Amino acid sequence: MELNTPNKNQIPATNPLSQFEDSPVFNYINNLSPIELVKSMHNGQAFNFPSFASPLSVFASPQLSSQSDARSFMRRDQFSEPSKPELLQSKDENDTSIGVFEAAQLTGLSVEQSECSTPANSSKGVITKLPGEHMELAIEEPDTLKYYCASPDDNIIMVPLKAIIEPQMAGDPNERYCSRKSEKDLRKIGQTGQNEDEAGCDWVALISDVADILTLEPSIDEESAEKQKMVDPGTISFISNVLQAPQDNSDDSETSYYAGSSQQREIGEPGIQPVESGEQNEAHQTPSVFSGTLPDKPIVNDAAAKVDIRGKSYQSSSKHKIRRRCLVFEMGAHKKKLAFESSSSTSSQSDHMGASIEKHATPRTDKGKTLSALPGRGIGLHLNALTATSSGNAVKIETLASGKQEISQPPSPAAHMASGLDPVSKSLALITVETDFVPFDNEDKVMENVPQTSMVVTEDFGISSPKMKRQKFEYLGASSCKRCNCKRSKCLKLYCECFAAGLYCIEPCSCLECSNNPAHEDTVLETRRQIESRNPLAFAPKVIRNSDSVSEFGEETNKTPASARHKRGCNCKKSSCLKKYCECFQGGVGCSSYCRCEGCKNTFGCKNGVEENDLKWGESKIHENTSNLNLLDIIEKGEDHPDLMVPSKDSRSPVHPQIPISGQLSGSSLCDVGPSTKMRPIQRFRTNFFYHQPKYEKHLQVIPEDETPEILNRNCLPTSGVKSVSPNSKRVSPPHHGFGPSTTWRRGRKLILRSVSPSPSLNPPCEQ
DNA sequence: GAGTTTGAAACT
């Protein structure tokens, strides 16, 4: 954030690249990451860099936060994201603003051609969407942008991310280059026209993304952003530049990230292709593995556009937000919603669903569709996460991010905070699924949310009719996505897993008299408020990583660095904490001093022997992780990655490097960003893995030590030893989660991984 | 699939 200001400003103004590179920050980044390419990238983009300045400013903290938020959402939306890779690529290709602009135009055309674009889809449409889509970008952009674009720091961040990503993606430095090459290739591809249409879509997505970013800016409203975009190409170019600039990194990262995919595509690497199988050209270029994670392509856009066109245009400016939220759940939710809406609206929606889903398989949501369709549902509550950001900006972001969600604005910050996590976790879940990570116990849950996405995505492509889709969903839902089965709570109490996770119930749910749906948004929000009023942490992730919260539990943290714990602790009497009845066990964490369990035999660690157990467990997990690392892991885990070692963190707790929330947003950062909303389920499930909740919950940001203080402050890092007590008198762990910065040593430099607290509510400072 | 067990959430 801070870093951004000087450097960024300078960069853009004068010699983008030279100054930028010369800047301490840049050097720092370079040092941090093995990736040198960034510079080169910049160079390539140098052309644009001038505009970059503005972009930087744009990216200022808010964006970051937004991005980070987006991230969380992104993953959810992975489906939708598929387009991004292309988009990114396209971006790369069109380094210059002009190129971008053109691309935008092209996209508009393509969109129109494809019908994807709503009336608005054209350049204007794109613009309009952009604001709302900011979320999508995050999603689409997958990791790169999110992580990388962040603030001025973005650059910094980006590097690390790239480093992280590339290693896995590429596997080795050479591959990185390849990735770059791949980028070029991608460009070629995009240019080639393989997918002009797609490219167009991609561009649209990019633009939208950019717009999103712009939107994120604290001062900029969605509308303003839209206006800006709409207003002048220059703006677009600017945006593009901005994106690119950050993208450079992001691009690199992405590219590298995608590159892998792209390369694979071109090269035909077996691993990834399977999914794509031939579809690469079109929407689904992203590897199957990443399909969820990576955005496919414009298709989403198209779909969105189609949706808009056909049915209702969900995209109201305000509704843009919704899109982002599409998670697996969202998918389901959307379906439900669709069903929901369909009844009222018409078949068109369902079609959209199908179409969107099919095409996008990825949640990506793109603009239109996703927005309309997905939008809201799943995410609804998640919005909170975004909203978590205390600042008004945060709120905006939230709205944007959550956008449409019915829940768009969470009643209480805490709620937002809490809810925020979930999305992330979900997204993570998706990622994990795609990745093939399967937590043992938690698989079910993890799968619940995630899998669908991946599953859906893959399968959806083929599905044309809503019905078909639905079936698939059901299938998925049944197998991978469990949902609630509430009979009497109307899914408006924490008994309901969906509700507790900040999600709307979706088709897979077997609930009766469910009120947890977009149709009852008001009720849902009100209920949430009430619950949060009783317990601000009610929607916060249940599992907290001790390591993350360095200060939180000084004792525990120190002793059980690798362990995560349940925020309230369990109260098991008969299960010996060996069954899922036990939330600690369910969350894959050991019991802690907060637990009041009797006869604890928690295999993840007992209160008495938690530390040791945790350590062992953590170690074992670490090994597992290291062996199993993949992009997702890396991304999520971030610090876990060898390169990014985080001394204190557990292997368990995955940390997601998030884009630091700079500026205002950052202010709420942890709290705000928090993500998500309702990642819990995932968290739980993940815990077994490395990830445990932390992944989502925590979004680590790599921040230079210098920055940490501010971050901490902004984040309201929990003071050490501060314990929060839930209203219920249950023990509430302080916001360890994300709030506590974790330090990472890399290349002799100490980086502080700041987790973006998923649940702001957890943060004592913020809430309290 | 029905019934039981369990513990969190909600209520008093």
Next chain:
DNA sequence: CAGTTTCAAACTC
């Protein structure tokens, strides 16, 4: 704050 009830997931058969 403690005790009780309600609830839905987890589990068993």
